[in-house]
Amino acid sequence: FCSRKYLIPSLLQMSLSPVALAARRALAAASHSSHEGGAAKTWKILTIVVAFPGVGVCMANAFMKAQEHEQPEFVPYSHLRIRSKKFPWGDGNHTLFHNSHANALPEGYEGSDH
16 A cells, blocks of 8 residues: 555656646647637538438437327226325315326226227
């Protein structure tokens, strides 16, 4: 193990080495280069040629695969849809954000036209 007494000075010495100084200068110069040239144009072309068609393909895929799903068979599990007291809205049996197409009541789904 290296003690802190020797570790900190050796790290300081490594950071002042000629290789580290050259790398630091190169990175500092690169961070201040201008982006006038090709960077903005490259991203604009990539957006138009890659991003917009990619979004279009994803939208077409989602639209073509969209279909109405079958309603699952109702199974009256004893641990689900427990009503120990009525809800304070409506008839007291429907949850606040009840959806008759997706949510079942304790007795089963509402209606048969789903």
